[in-house]
Structures are given as C-alpha cells and as structure tokens.
Amino acid sequence: MQSSEVKQIRRRQVIRTGTTVEQMVRAIADMIVTGVMHPGERLDELSLAVRFDVSRTPVREALRELGAMGLVDREPNRSAVVANVTEAYLHSMFEAMSELEAICARLAAERMTVDERHALELEHRASARLVHANAQEDYAAHNTEFHTRLYRGAHNDHIYEMVTQTRARLAPFRRAQFRLPGRLAKSYDEHDVIVTAIMRGDAAAASQAAYSHVAIVSDASIVFASDKAE
Amino acid sequence: MQSSEVKQIRRRQVIRTGTTVEQMVRAIADMIVTGVMHPGERLDELSLAVRFDVSRTPVREALRELGAMGLVDREPNRSAVVANVTEAYLHSMFEAMSELEAICARLAAERMTVDERHALELEHRASARLVHANAQEDYAAHNTEFHTRLYRGAHNDHIYEMVTQTRARLAPFRRAQFRLPGRLAKSYDEHDVIVTAIMRGDAAAASQAAYSHVAIVSDASIVFASDKAE
DNA sequence: AGCGCGTAAACTGTATGCAGATTGCAATCT
DNA sequence: AGATTGCAATCTGCATACAGTTTACGCGCT
Numbered sequence: 089m090q091s092s093e094v095k096q097i098r099r100r101q102v103i104r105t106g107t108t109v110e111q112m113v114r115a116i117a118d119m120i121v122t123g124v125m126h127p128g129e130r131l132d133e134l135s136l137a138v139r140f141d142v143s144r145t146p147v148r149e150a151l152r153e154l155g156a157m158g159l160v161d162r163e164p165n166r167s168a169v170v171a172n173v174t175e176a177y178l179h180s181m182f183e184a185m186s187e188l189e190a191i192c193a194r195l196a197a198e199r200m201t202v203d204e205r206h207a208l209e210l211e212h213r214a215s216a217r218l219v220h221a222n223a224q225e226d227y228a229a230h231n232t233e234f235h236t237r238l239y240r241g242a243h244n245d246h247i248y249e250m251v252t253q254t255r256a257r258l259a260p261f262r263r264a265q266f267r268l269p270g271r272l273a274k275s276y277d278e279h280d281v282i283v284t285a286i287m288r289g290d291a292a293a294a295s296q297a298a299y300s301h302v303a304i305v306s307d308a309s310i311v312f313a314s315d316k317a318e
Numbered sequence: 319m320q321s322s323e324v325k326q327i328r329r330r331q332v333i334r335t336g337t338t339v340e341q342m343v344r345a346i347a348d349m350i351v352t353g354v355m356h357p358g359e360r361l362d363e364l365s366l367a368v369r370f371d372v373s374r375t376p377v378r379e380a381l382r383e384l385g386a387m388g389l390v391d392r393e394p395n396r397s398a399v400v401a402n403v404t405e406a407y408l409h410s411m412f413e414a415m416s417e418l419e420a421i422c423a424r425l426a427a428e429r430m431t432v433d434e435r436h437a438l439e440l441e442h443r444a445s446a447r448l449v450h451a452n453a454q455e456d457y458a459a460h461n462t463e464f465h466t467r468l469y470r471g472a473h474n475d476h477i478y479e480m481v482t483q484t485r486a487r488l489a490p491f492r493r494a495q496f497r498l499p500g501r502l503a504k505s506y507d508e509h510d511v512i513v514t515a516i517m518r519g520d521a522a523a524a525s526q527a528a529y530s531h532v533a534i535v536s537d538a539s540i541v542f543a544s545d546k547a548e
Numbered sequence: 549a550g551c552g553c554g555t556a557a558a559c560t561g562t563a564t565g566c567a568g569a570t571t572g573c574a575a576t577c578t
Numbered sequence: 579a580g581a582t583t584g585c586a587a588t589c590t591g592c593a594t595a596c597a598g599t600t601t602a603c604g605c606g607c608t
Contacts, residue, residue, distance in 0.1 A: 142562075149378065152383055339591085374593085397560080
C-alpha cells in the first residue's frame, strides 16, 4: 500500500461525504440492492479492503453495520455473505410497509395537531402543480416529505424509526415507480383520500387508504425489481 | 497489557458464549437498559477496552453494533454516548409492540397452517401446568415460545424481524412482570383468548386480543421500569 | 480581568501484524 | 475407488501501532 496522503486524496475524489466506513456501507449496500452482488456471494474482507483502498479495519466495521441492516449475513470465523433478499422477502417488506403506513395513518388521524394537519394539507395541495407539470423528480421529493409527515404525525418514535428504516431499505426498489405513465396523478389522488380522512379524523378510513396506497406502490415496484433482477 | 494467552483464559472464565464482540454488545446493552449507565454518558473506547480486558478493536465493533441497535448515539470523531431511552420512547416501543403483535395475530389467524395452529394450541395448553405450579421461570420461557410462534405464524419475514428486534430491546424492561401476583394466570387467560380467536380464524378478534395482552404487559413493565429509574 | 491563541493531552480513525479457525487438497489407508 | 486424516493456504478475530482530530488548558496579550 502507498502513503496515506495519496490514499486520502484518491478516496476524496471518488466518494462524497461522511466517514470512510459510512461511504463503504453505502457503496456496498448499493451493490447489493442493485444486484451487482448476488445473494450468497462472499464478502471477503481483504478483497474489499483492496478494492476500496483501505485497510481491513474499516471494512470489518462496515460489514458489521451491513449485518445489522440485514443486508449481509455474518457468522463467527466465516466470510460475510450477501443476504438473500429474495423476492419473497422483498414482498414481505412491502407488506410490512403497508401495515406500518396504515398504522401511521390511523394514529395520525387520531393524534395530529391542528398545525400538523394544516401542514400536511398544504404540502399535499402544493404537489398538484407538480402532477400537471409531470415533474417526476420534484414530485418524488414531495412524496417523501408527504409520507414523512404522516409518519411523524403518528407521534410514536419507535414506529417512526421502523418505518423509515424499512422505507430506506426499499428505496432502491421504489425509485422507478413514478416513471410509470399516469402514476403521478394516481398517487396524488390516493394521497387525497388519505388527507381527507385524516382531516376529518377518520382513523379507519385513513388507515385503509394508506394501506391501499402503499400496496399499489409495492406492486409497481416489484415489477420493476423483477425486471432488474435479470 | 499482559500476554494474550492469559487474557484468553481470564475472559473464558468470566463470559459465556459467542465472540468477544457479541459478549460486549450484550454486556454494554445490559448496563444501558438496566440504568447502570445513564443517557448522555460517554462510552470511551479505551476505558471500555481496559474494563473488558480487550483491545479497542472489538470495542469499536461493539459500539457500532450498539449504534445500529439505537442504544448509543455515534458521531464521527466523538465518543459514543448512551442514547436517551426516555420514558416517552420506552412508551412508544411498547405501543409499537402492541401494534406489531396485533398485526401478527391478525395475519396468523388468516395464514397459519393446520400444523402451526395445532402446535400453538399444544404449547398453550402445556403451560397451564406451569401456571398452577407458579413456575415463573419456566412460564417465561414458554411465554417467549408462544409469542414467537405467533410471530412466525404471520408468515412475513420482515415483520418477524421488526417484532423480534423490538422485543429484544424491550426484554430487559419486561423481565420482572411475572413476579406480579396473579400475573401468570392472567397471562394464561389472555393467551387463551388469542388462541381461541386464531383457531377459528377470527382475525379481528385475534388482533384485538393480542393488542390488549401486550398493552397489559406494557403497563406492568413500565411501572417496573420507572421504579428502577430511581 | 477577560479574550485569543497555541500547544499538548486525550481520544477517535485507520493500518498492520499475529494468532487461531476454517477449508480444500492431497497423500495415505482401507 | 472411496473414505479419512493431516497439512497448507486462506481468512477472520483481535492486538497494537500510528495518524489525524478534537478538546482543554495555560500563557501571553490587550
């Protein structure tokens, strides 16, 4: 290996932000979810160290984190291997997402403050413009914000954690959905049903609407995911 | 530091199973949830290394894992600090547990195979004996098994993961509940309602019963937790 | 006295070395 | 030939050394 200054510079050029380990976690996570690495494939520490031009120490820490995220399986004295994110497991994550989102919607309908309700409605109305403009990128950003407000509105920190973690793990599989023709408008309509239910404090309706909304997204995304898996 | 053989032997005597890191994770997690360490308290790597008689490397890996578990907060170039598991957050975890358990019960009522239903019922009936004997330890073990069957019965791997993780984080706060007088019998009765609902495939009833059951446990445990916090 | 500033101590981040575990292969035996 | 045991190569687990960063303190200056 070369002198440490050179390495620092080289790395800084390639990768953006955060500590070395964070960067590696993101990079490896990406390789796994995008299918560059296949389930069962071994993640040899030394190879990764060479590949990222670091020592084995940060590699080990990254693998530990990925293990905690469920992206790799680890056993003592064995290589970490890419976890088997089977289509079945993916499906279970989407289903879980629907359930969690339904819970959030229900609790939000019951618990959101007046201010939160207002903000949610404003956020929602503001996105109508983006639908008409078919501004997919911007709508996606709005969409994230909208759902985040929903999660926050449930006023339960642990549920918020679970739902955002699940969401993060699903993100790579969900990216393409807004490219489906007409999806933006449908998404907006679905949001509308949720917002309306929440505004009038109808927990059951909000829950139901949120469940269906996510289920629809899931279907669209799973199609995409299986395409990618070729 | 002394020679490595000596250290190995000493450690083997003190701690039971798993790798050094796993042991440290458990030990530190215990100290945090039992209140030996207080929120905001710094977890200095070197001090921990000395304390557990290991080097900083396993300490760092343990801290990373604890960070992923949400028990400690980490920032680059700063000490890890004990996360603030406030009573509010604890409450949110118990509420989340109720919600998750309700989902599992509902899905289990719909999806459990004939074999799984049988096994659940047998497991449940077998525990009646333990109630009469007031065998708290054994009943606790049975209780774990019972709930695990419920979680598995939902046939959703991601939900299973979330619920077991949440359960693990709550475990230390829940330990004492069976010491409350009459709790064993009540627990058994509550299980009975759940089992009955599941056996006849009544998803709504199962869900409702599971929600209440966990809510009751939560109440009992939170009392204990706030006692301990003195 | 109060405020910067510089420096050293303390601590985290990373590299590297060594010991023990695992695995695959080969030589031997049945 | 197939099974088995021993060995070597490979890899993980941990320790230690070193580099970079943050923090705290004291000194000088205003």
